[in-house]
Amino acid sequence: MSSSVQRKRIRKSPEARRAEIVATAARVALTEGLECVTLRRVAEELAVRPGLISHYFPSAEDLVAAAFAVAALGELDALLPAERPDGTPAQYLARYFALSSGAAYDDISRLWINARHLSRYRPVLRDVVTRMELASDDRLETLILDGVARGEFRTDDARSAAIQILVVLDGLGAHANSDRTDRPPAVTRLALSTAERALDLPHGTLDAPGATGTLPLAFSPTEAAEAAVASEMAGAAGTPGAAEGTGAGEAVGDA
Amino acid sequence: MSSSVQRKRIRKSPEARRAEIVATAARVALTEGLECVTLRRVAEELAVRPGLISHYFPSAEDLVAAAFAVAALGELDALLPAERPDGTPAQYLARYFALSSGAAYDDISRLWINARHLSRYRPVLRDVVTRMELASDDRLETLILDGVARGEFRTDDARSAAIQILVVLDGLGAHANSDRTDRPPAVTRLALSTAERALDLPHGTLDAPGATGTLPLAFSPTEAAEAAVASEMAGAAGTPGAAEGTGAGEAVGDA
């Protein structure tokens, strides 16, 4: 007995190890919840000792915040890509709504509920949540402005429209842990009808089949995407032009 | 030193002690969060030993669920009373929206975020959350049906309208732990405009000053109300007509 499962140390570069840790933490956060992002849990996942995680994240709160940042940004990119080469804004918006009503979206809803709750007690996480909310607002606002420029949408306040849509999506996602069968159609479509109203679109314009055109409905942020996301976070970390991050950003970014 | 703060035991009837425990737990849940509803915390609050709390709630999860049930039902009664002797449905609905945008509502939003998240891991709490969601739906649906009967509202699906309104309120409340200044007016009014649309009301009908008539905007569920709520929970506890509750209800109700 007591066959030590691993006797050989594997020594990696700090950058590689840190990226690995954050990616693992993000995966745990998304599938099991931010409370499960513990030193022990992440260490076990990577087959290393908990002390090593502490070495890279002297404060566990930074790790949790980084995990959320990476997971949330990865999902945002999957749902509402920053680059949209393959279709019109209306098609991407329709795709967004289509994905948002799928079962895979439940994980993201759960993650956001989790983060919003936990941010009550954890200031570092709260900062990241705020930043991710702004990032979502920006992303959708940009899409809407693009659609307005092309004449697809009509609104005099793209940001307000974006926030209204996201608020409704938050409301629909709030029940991700409860049973939501027997929801009336008007409720299921609430995000769509809010968008249609805010963007002055005819009823049904954004409904899934057809409206997405040839856009792929695939929904799987890869690990590569998450790594890219991590470096993106590094850039966006601190308050404008500062070298000192706000904890999480710093945790993800520096090395 | 070491003046034992309390040397004399105070022996109470099981009913009184249980009610006291649940009321305290509900207060802790509302002000500090459901994670703070621990045996030790509640015991300290009541100046008793933790073992006593265990005696009344052999499983801590039941205590948490009971705390949420009492807190949430108390708040529901304060926001959307079951009895409405002092005004019209429209006035009570306007009052509801007025209260829902006040700062005091943040505590309730936080509680719901908390419960929805925690219910991911705690089945007993999940049941209570589901029941409380249904109770909210029912309460608002009844109000709407009443308004329709009086000719104040117009809708062919009162429940759908109720759920739509509540979903939007959930979405707005989701950010109770983040910063929400600089929200566009269209977002702040989103619940109202959703209601106006769903109930076929002219714009502005439900806005706060004036629309509430002489209705008091006071918002303070008393301890007495919470006690009443506790006994109400006892009645609504089990699945229809059963003596055995589903854990939380049982915890609140039996004696």
Add this chain to the structure above:
DNA sequence: GATGCTATTGAGTGTGCGACCAATAAGCAA
């Protein structure tokens, strides 16, 4: 092949949690 840097380990600290249980005493009934 030897050397130095440092990533990684192993062991330990302290805290807070739920759960358990025998001993104790409060207060009601005889």
Add this chain to the structure above:
DNA sequence: TTGCTTATTGGTCGCACACTCAATAGCATC
């Protein structure tokens, strides 16, 4: 007043957590 029921205590156990730090061993460099 006496006795009995049981509400309440006090103490303990095991677990999971974050955090600390000296010792160890990869691995790049010379």
